[in-house]
Amino acid sequence: MDLRQLKYFVEVGKQRSFTKAANTLFLSQPSLSKMVKSLEEELEVQLIDRSGRHIELTDAGHAVYSHAQEILHSMEDLSSSLYDVMHLKKGTVSIGLPPVIGILYFPKIIGDFQKSYPEIAIKLVEYGAKKIEDEVLHGNLELGISVLPVDNELFDVVPFMKDVMTLIVSSQHPLAEKDQVELKELSNEDFIFFTEEFALYDYMLTQCRQAGFEPQIAYKSSQWDFITGLVGENLGVSFLPQSIYEKVNDQKVKKVEIKGKEIPWHLGIVMKKHKYKTFAIKEFISHLLRYH
Template identity: 80%
Template sequence: MDIRQLKYFVEVGKQKSFTKAAQTLFLSQPSLSKMVKSLEDELEVQLVDRSGRTIELTDAGQAVYLHAQQILHSMNDLSSSLYDVMNLKKGQVSIGLPPVIGTLFFPKILGDFHKNYPEIAIRLDEHGAKKVEEEVIAGQLELGVSVLPVDVEQFDVVPFMKDVMALVVSSQHPLAGRKQIELKELRDESFIFFTEEFALYGRMLGVCRQAGFEPTIAYKSSQWDFITGLVGENLGVSFLPVSMFNKANDPKIQMVTIQDVDIPWHLGIIMKKQKYRTYAVKKFIQHLLHY
């Protein structure tokens, strides 16, 4: 058994297709099939059920798949450790960013980091917070930025920013002249929410339910500036972090403080528990905490 066999088998299990896996690995399909078959012969067990239109892993295949992922992650950590020893101030950091957070804070942060560490490359993936967490756990990302709290059994967390949520309404809305409001007063309003893949969706939904009503959701969007635009046209109200409202700087919208409940919006860098941290990762975290 060698690392290539495990790598190829894991990709087949991930793609559930020899054709797609072969394309990802830049191999011919017969070569990939032969490699997986050699692994089955060596282990004396069937790993892949080839009887259907799409392949599925057998019970033994699932067990090998999980262990193979751990082995490959360990090999990646070993490579990273050796690279650090041999190339102290070079490297790469892979970061998962929800688009909302990226737009608000990270252009300046990344620009200054590049000036200080020009030999360290940054790879960015933009996803909602839920997807970011999944990819950090899977080892596909070294760092993620997420809304706290997260599962501390799975993640090491470095908090770096605290904010609170506020109600945002059109300047033409009857509530625009108010400084404070109780949540229960919003039960008859139409709301504009972030889409489900964002942590803010669940946070907003939970806040309304906590106040005793199910919100009427008129629109959903993954773009915070589009949400503020819809609010500005008086098509609904929304909850946004205060920093996001300030970033919008739009005279068409007004912020109203929520009186009866404090809704925190705290952000943190998340890392897979006990995963090796490269020199580049450590330097990026130090740089981020400067902000």
Template identity: 55%
Template sequence: MDIRQITYFLEVAKSNSFTKASENLHLSQPALSKMVKSLEEELKVELIDRSARQIALTDAGEIVFEQGQMIMKSIDDLSTNLYDLLHLKKGKVKIGIPPLIGVLFFPKIIRGFKQLYPDVNIKLIEHGGNKVKQEVEDGVLDLGVVIEPVDEEQFDIIPLLNEELMLFVHSAHPLVHKEIVEMQDLKNEPFILFSEDFSLHDRIIQECIRAGFRPNIVYESSQWDFISEMIGEELGISIFPQSIVKKTDQSLVKAISIVNPSIPWKVAIILKKGKYVSHAVREFIRYISFFCKSNYADQDNS
């Protein structure tokens, strides 16, 4: 059974006439009769009662007519849905982001993308970077936005932006008068870090060890703003990306550049290698890449 057989049979049934159906289909009547007959032979049942002057459907024909209409509607719906998908009238994107990246960049990105594609469903999942990587690898997420470095054998990586990590201290801290600090200057400081499932947690510890000491971690949290408030209460210091400066209360918390070496903070999109990438996901990647180049070009070139 193929679509042409069903299409031709349905036209005959609607027209109650092979002659009218052949005219509507721009097909010769013998060819049309042959096609309907082949459908009856394939189904091993008579669909049309040809004994009367005006043809009529048999009981089996009524069933095939009803089901055939449903089949054709499904095919029409399939074509429409595929068209909508290809032209981004619908679709879905499931993204994993650490809260820090989310609060810095994503509200404007989501708003701009939704204005262009209002019917594409964006689902944001907030996790630490380590968990985002795992869920992209497991196929739970379409993509993740994380901090490099990332395993290039596991993921396809699309760089987004590059800025520096900075030291954040209370405005009364002894280091606040310095324009720059080195990591070794922080060996006796109490650190407030993101919890262990955040990439920045491991990164700061590695940088401290590289500078010759293991950090004294007094508090951990999954919320950047809570960490900022604890700094404001003189409970410790922390290290955040440069962009967080404009999100903090600068009367209480001050940011200082870290040098020798500076610590890059590189944000990238990751996708599982070999995983199918939908049209909606591709367009979202294109949009976020354009957004970051347009809005953070100066930081990328700094």
């Protein structure tokens, strides 16, 4: 068994298709099939069920797929460590950002970092916080920005920013006349929430339930500016972090403080527990913390 066999098998397992995997790996499909078949023969077990229209991993295939990913990620860590020794101040940083967070600081943060380290490539993806944590945990992202708390047994965490949640309503809404409102007063309101892949969805759902009511969710969106637009049209009320609200430039929307209970919104840099951190990652974290 060699690393190339594992790499090819993992790609087939990921794509669930020899054709797609061959295209990704720039191989011919027969060569790829032969390589996977040789791995099965060496392990003396069938890894892929080829009987249907779409290939599926067998039980043994799932087990090998999981361990092969760990082996390949370990080899990537080894390569990164050697690269740091041989090529200081070069490398790549892959970062996951929730869209609601990216607008706050990151254009300037990344711009300033690239000026200082032009040979370090920054790769950005936008996901909800739940997806980011999953991608970091599985080694597909080196670090992510997520809403705290997270599981400290799974992640190394560096606190980054502290904020609080605020209620936003239409300027035509009766609550717009108030400076403060208790959560329980919102029990009959229609709400506009972030979609389920965002940590804010579960977080604010829990806050409402703790206040004694189940929120009536009229709309969901992954875009904070669309949410504020819906609020401005008086289609519901919503919650935003204070720092996000300050980016809103819409006279149709007004913030109302939540009375009696400050609802924190804390962000942190999350990394897979005990995963090797390259020079580039360490430098980016150090740079990032200058802005909090």
